[in-house]
Amino acid sequence: MRTNNKLNKPENRSFIEDARRAQIVDCAIEVIATKGFVNTSISRIAEEAGISKGVISYHFLSKEELIQQVVMEVYQAGAIYMDSHMKGKVKAKDILKAYIESNLAFMGDNPKKIIAVTEILANARTKEGKRLFDVTANDQFLAPIIQLLELGQQDGSFRALSTFSAKVLATTIRDTIDGVGFQLALDPNLDLESYSKELKILFDLATRKEEII
Amino acid sequence: MRTNNKLNKPENRSFIEDARRAQIVDCAIEVIATKGFVNTSISRIAEEAGISKGVISYHFLSKEELIQQVVMEVYQAGAIYMDSHMKGKVKAKDILKAYIESNLAFMGDNPKKIIAVTEILANARTKEGKRLFDVTANDQFLAPIIQLLELGQQDGSFRALSTFSAKVLATTIRDTIDGVGFQLALDPNLDLESYSKELKILFDLATRKEEII
Amino acid sequence: MRTNNKLNKPENRSFIEDARRAQIVDCAIEVIATKGFVNTSISRIAEEAGISKGVISYHFLSKEELIQQVVMEVYQAGAIYMDSHMKGKVKAKDILKAYIESNLAFMGDNPKKIIAVTEILANARTKEGKRLFDVTANDQFLAPIIQLLELGQQDGSFRALSTFSAKVLATTIRDTIDGVGFQLALDPNLDLESYSKELKILFDLATRKEEII
Amino acid sequence: MRTNNKLNKPENRSFIEDARRAQIVDCAIEVIATKGFVNTSISRIAEEAGISKGVISYHFLSKEELIQQVVMEVYQAGAIYMDSHMKGKVKAKDILKAYIESNLAFMGDNPKKIIAVTEILANARTKEGKRLFDVTANDQFLAPIIQLLELGQQDGSFRALSTFSAKVLATTIRDTIDGVGFQLALDPNLDLESYSKELKILFDLATRKEEII
DNA sequence: CATGAATGAGTATTCATTCAT
DNA sequence: CATGAATGAATACTCATTCAT
Numbered sequence: 040m041r042t043n044n045k046l047n048k049p050e051n052r053s054f055i056e057d058a059r060r061a062q063i064v065d066c067a068i069e070v071i072a073t074k075g076f077v078n079t080s081i082s083r084i085a086e087e088a089g090i091s092k093g094v095i096s097y098h099f100l101s102k103e104e105l106i107q108q109v110v111m112e113v114y115q116a117g118a119i120y121m122d123s124h125m126k127g128k129v130k131a132k133d134i135l136k137a138y139i140e141s142n143l144a145f146m147g148d149n150p151k152k153i154i155a156v157t158e159i160l161a162n163a164r165t166k167e168g169k170r171l172f173d174v175t176a177n178d179q180f181l182a183p184i185i186q187l188l189e190l191g192q193q194d195g196s197f198r199a200l201s202t203f204s205a206k207v208l209a210t211t212i213r214d215t216i217d218g219v220g221f222q223l224a225l226d227p228n229l230d231l232e233s234y235s236k237e238l239k240i241l242f243d244l245a246t247r248k249e250e251i252i
Numbered sequence: 253m254r255t256n257n258k259l260n261k262p263e264n265r266s267f268i269e270d271a272r273r274a275q276i277v278d279c280a281i282e283v284i285a286t287k288g289f290v291n292t293s294i295s296r297i298a299e300e301a302g303i304s305k306g307v308i309s310y311h312f313l314s315k316e317e318l319i320q321q322v323v324m325e326v327y328q329a330g331a332i333y334m335d336s337h338m339k340g341k342v343k344a345k346d347i348l349k350a351y352i353e354s355n356l357a358f359m360g361d362n363p364k365k366i367i368a369v370t371e372i373l374a375n376a377r378t379k380e381g382k383r384l385f386d387v388t389a390n391d392q393f394l395a396p397i398i399q400l401l402e403l404g405q406q407d408g409s410f411r412a413l414s415t416f417s418a419k420v421l422a423t424t425i426r427d428t429i430d431g432v433g434f435q436l437a438l439d440p441n442l443d444l445e446s447y448s449k450e451l452k453i454l455f456d457l458a459t460r461k462e463e464i465i
Numbered sequence: 466m467r468t469n470n471k472l473n474k475p476e477n478r479s480f481i482e483d484a485r486r487a488q489i490v491d492c493a494i495e496v497i498a499t500k501g502f503v504n505t506s507i508s509r510i511a512e513e514a515g516i517s518k519g520v521i522s523y524h525f526l527s528k529e530e531l532i533q534q535v536v537m538e539v540y541q542a543g544a545i546y547m548d549s550h551m552k553g554k555v556k557a558k559d560i561l562k563a564y565i566e567s568n569l570a571f572m573g574d575n576p577k578k579i580i581a582v583t584e585i586l587a588n589a590r591t592k593e594g595k596r597l598f599d600v601t602a603n604d605q606f607l608a609p610i611i612q613l614l615e616l617g618q619q620d621g622s623f624r625a626l627s628t629f630s631a632k633v634l635a636t637t638i639r640d641t642i643d644g645v646g647f648q649l650a651l652d653p654n655l656d657l658e659s660y661s662k663e664l665k666i667l668f669d670l671a672t673r674k675e676e677i678i
Numbered sequence: 679m680r681t682n683n684k685l686n687k688p689e690n691r692s693f694i695e696d697a698r699r700a701q702i703v704d705c706a707i708e709v710i711a712t713k714g715f716v717n718t719s720i721s722r723i724a725e726e727a728g729i730s731k732g733v734i735s736y737h738f739l740s741k742e743e744l745i746q747q748v749v750m751e752v753y754q755a756g757a758i759y760m761d762s763h764m765k766g767k768v769k770a771k772d773i774l775k776a777y778i779e780s781n782l783a784f785m786g787d788n789p790k791k792i793i794a795v796t797e798i799l800a801n802a803r804t805k806e807g808k809r810l811f812d813v814t815a816n817d818q819f820l821a822p823i824i825q826l827l828e829l830g831q832q833d834g835s836f837r838a839l840s841t842f843s844a845k846v847l848a849t850t851i852r853d854t855i856d857g858v859g860f861q862l863a864l865d866p867n868l869d870l871e872s873y874s875k876e877l878k879i880l881f882d883l884a885t886r887k888e889e890i891i
Numbered sequence: 892c893a894t895g896a897a898t899g900a901g902t903a904t905t906c907a908t909t910c911a912t
Numbered sequence: 913c914a915t916g917a918a919t920g921a922a923t924a925c926t927c928a929t930t931c932a933t
Contacts, residue, residue, distance in 0.1 A: 053916075053917095055916080056916085056917085074377070076375065077376075078381050080901080080903080090919090093905090093920070094917080094919080097918070098917090158374075162374060162375050164291055166291065168287035168288050170288070170438065203446060203450070207446075208450075210435070211431070211454060214430075214431025214432075215431075218423065218424070219427075221427070233416060237416070237420035237421070241421065241458055245454055247457070294927075294928060304893070305894090305927095305929090306896095306929095307894075309930075314929085500807035501807050501809070503801055503803050504805065517916065518915090518916090519908095520913085523914070523915095527907080528907065587801060588714070588716050588800060590717055596714070596864065629872060633877070636861065637854050640854050640858075641850050667847065667850060692895075694896075720925085729898090730898050730899065731924085731925085732897065732899070732926090732927090733898080735924080735926075736898095
């Protein structure tokens with residue numbers, strides 16, 4: 040059963056419904072990555088998918104829900120990818136390297152997803168002007184890095200860091216990686232592998248113990 | 253004096269014309285910073301300025317030109333501010349610190365300008381989807397930092413860096429600072445002074461000579 | 466059994482078919498009474514009924530037919546109710562009182578039905594703008610009252626009335642009662658009993674013989 | 679000056695603005711009266727006026743504001759017309775006759791206005807289902823009639839009435855007149871003059887003193 | 892110089908209906 | 913019988929731009 044006011048919950052979705060939603064999300068990513076968030080309309084996404092606008096309204100409550108779905112799917116995919124690469128590492132130093140490496144690798148494998156999400160984060164707002172996604176302020180993304188920095192101080196991998204310094208460093212790590220995302224948006228041929236190597240060195244230096252002087 | 257379909261070149265602008273353009277640019281900054289680029293329309297800017305929409309169309313060839321003007325003015329103001337702070341420094345280490353320090357200080361003094369430009373860079377596109385501003389890829393912003401890193405290698409302030417590493421490091425420095433801009437957009441009460449201090453330490457470590465090991 | 470593009474005639478409807486139609490009509494009444502005719506869509510009715518939109522299209526030729534069914538069912542129910550109250554009365558004066566009394570009593574017992582029909586009569590139109598129901602002009606509703614007024618003149622209950630006057634008076638009686646329906650739509654707690662008493666007095670006065678002067 | 683968020687207040691409207699608003703209101707009345715409220719869209723009104731849809735959005739904040747304007751203008755015109763006819767009458771009996779007479783005369787002179795407002799009152803709702811206009815419950819329209827009934831009891835024109843009875847009678851008078859509006863909507867050739875005569879007799883009887891028995 | 896007025900293409904969303912399964 | 917899926921037209925509203933005055 041489907042009405043205009045209620046969409047099925049994920050667990051109740053039919054196979055066809057799942058497939059359509061996935062298709063629409065994919066097309067949304069394509070359009071956003073290619074034309075930019077500002078130029079992305081329901082009708083352009085429908086055009087890309089070769090379906091009528093109504094289909095999108097039928098499967099998603101609103102444009103906002105579709106956009107949120109895009110972000111969620113990309114984040115989930117990224118998290119799964121990165122987790123599988125960090126799993127098994129024990130020392131904070133190694134985990135940090137795996138974190139940077141796998142994040143950039145995921146970017147290299149899914150450039151359009153990255154570009155689309157970058158566009159959305161930067162642009163999506165309510166009509167009143169409030170941001171739809173507050174990633175930077177969102178501890179959800181900073182917390183694991185901060186934990187990692189704490190672990191490194193315990194296991195002797197990293198230099199001592201005040202709580203504030205740790206937060207700044209964590210933020211810097213995320214901003215730097217997100218910055219690569221922006222660059223990727225501008226230059227799809229970006230040499231991500233070399234970037235990966237350089238960033239690992241950079242943050243290795245930035246976390247080294249003081250006594251190394 | 254005005255010809256049809258054409259705006260006067262900067263050198264031919266009357267005093268009134270200049271004043272109006274400045275007023276409109278200021279109001280555009282206010283609206284973009286407050287409501288976001290996506291929610292900024294000519295009419296909202298006109299409302300903010302207390303003038304009719306026609307005035308804006310009269311003084312600017314298009315919305316695009318107005319947006320470009322906003323970015324240019326903020327960049328110029330920032331450059332002047334930062335130059336005045338870096339002037340007199342000799343050693344690369346000190347210049348880098350002044351660079352970071354003055355950039356964040358400018359952000360603290362002009363949060364709305366920063367937020368507006370951040371919004372524009374992230375969002376502004378032509379109708380075909382091409383970005384209006386390619387800042388990251390734009391060597392204009394990276395070049396001075398790269399030069400600084402070269403100077404540091406010559407004057408013995410910094411560790412040795414390959415050309416590529418220097419570019420990555422320069423990019424990281426810019427991305428990190430730009431990231432602070434994003435955070436500022438999300439949290440206007442951001443403690444920029446502490447951020448300034450932390451970033452100076454961070455990039456001091458990241459540029460230190462290897463023999464420090 | 467169903468042929469394409471055609472619904473079974475009433476006499477050929479299966480038990481299930483009848484039950485479904487009744488359920489849908491009831492839900493339509495609920496939605497129209499609650500949200501107003503303008504806000505009533507097939508999908509909202511389906512939602513109320515807990516069924517899919519398709520079911521409604523399956524059981525009713527069109528939205529129009531469903532709406533007509535709602536009106537018919539309420540009218541029939543009202544007529545049965547009123548007839549049972551007027552039965553046995555002999556004098557026109559008493560029948561008129563029973564008419565007014567039972568009509569308002571039916572309203573009090575079935576407020577949602579009354580509100581729904583009121584909404585429909587006021588709103589329902591074809592796409593070309595033609596009214597679906599022409600109640601006021603419809604002699605079907607005026608005829609029995611006019612007959613009653615004639616009876617009253619014969620049995621000496623009522624004052625003499627020209628044909629035209631009788632029609633106006635009949636119309637006034639109906640409009641007044643329908644007006645109560647409107648008020649009921651606006652205030653569900655309307656004191657219908659008192660209204661009933663007042664209206665009986667009012668039309669008693671309005672029908673009294675001239676010699677009363 | 680005009681922006682999207684703000685319309686000029688009545689006192690600041692230019693001549694052209696006033697003319698356009700009047701034209702649009704007239705066309706709205708025409709369309710609503712002809713096609714029904716349900717079938718009245720901004721685009722149909724624009725079509726009727728021979729202008730683009732944008733013009734309507736430019737001159738009215740929303741469809742709702744336009745609709746309210748229609749109601750207000752018709753009410754004002756009606757009130758002015760009726761007041762001029764009741765002015766000079768002293769006895770309640772005469773005022774009541776003038777009230778009924780002038781109201782129906784106004785209807786006869788402005789059938790489309792009456793039909794349009796009737797349509798609007800019956801149909802206009804918010805998206806949540808709340809009525810935009812609550813005329814019946816609105817004492818604004820009942821109060822003058824109730825005052826008139828009080829005056830009649832004082833000056834000896836009318837029979838004694840309890841407060842409640844007076845309200846019911848006032849409501850009946852309004853509903854009956856509004857009912858004529860409905861009939862007019864259904865039959866534009868309605869003999870309003872005869873109706874006027876009949877209603878005056880009817881409510882004369884309904885207000886006569888009891889001792890007349 | 893500045894404005895009010897108008898345009899027309901564009902936006903997201905709603906809806907009655909159709910139809911294969 | 914019933915459903916989920918899809919359609920395409922319609923809805924109100926927004927916007928950058930143009931232009932006569």
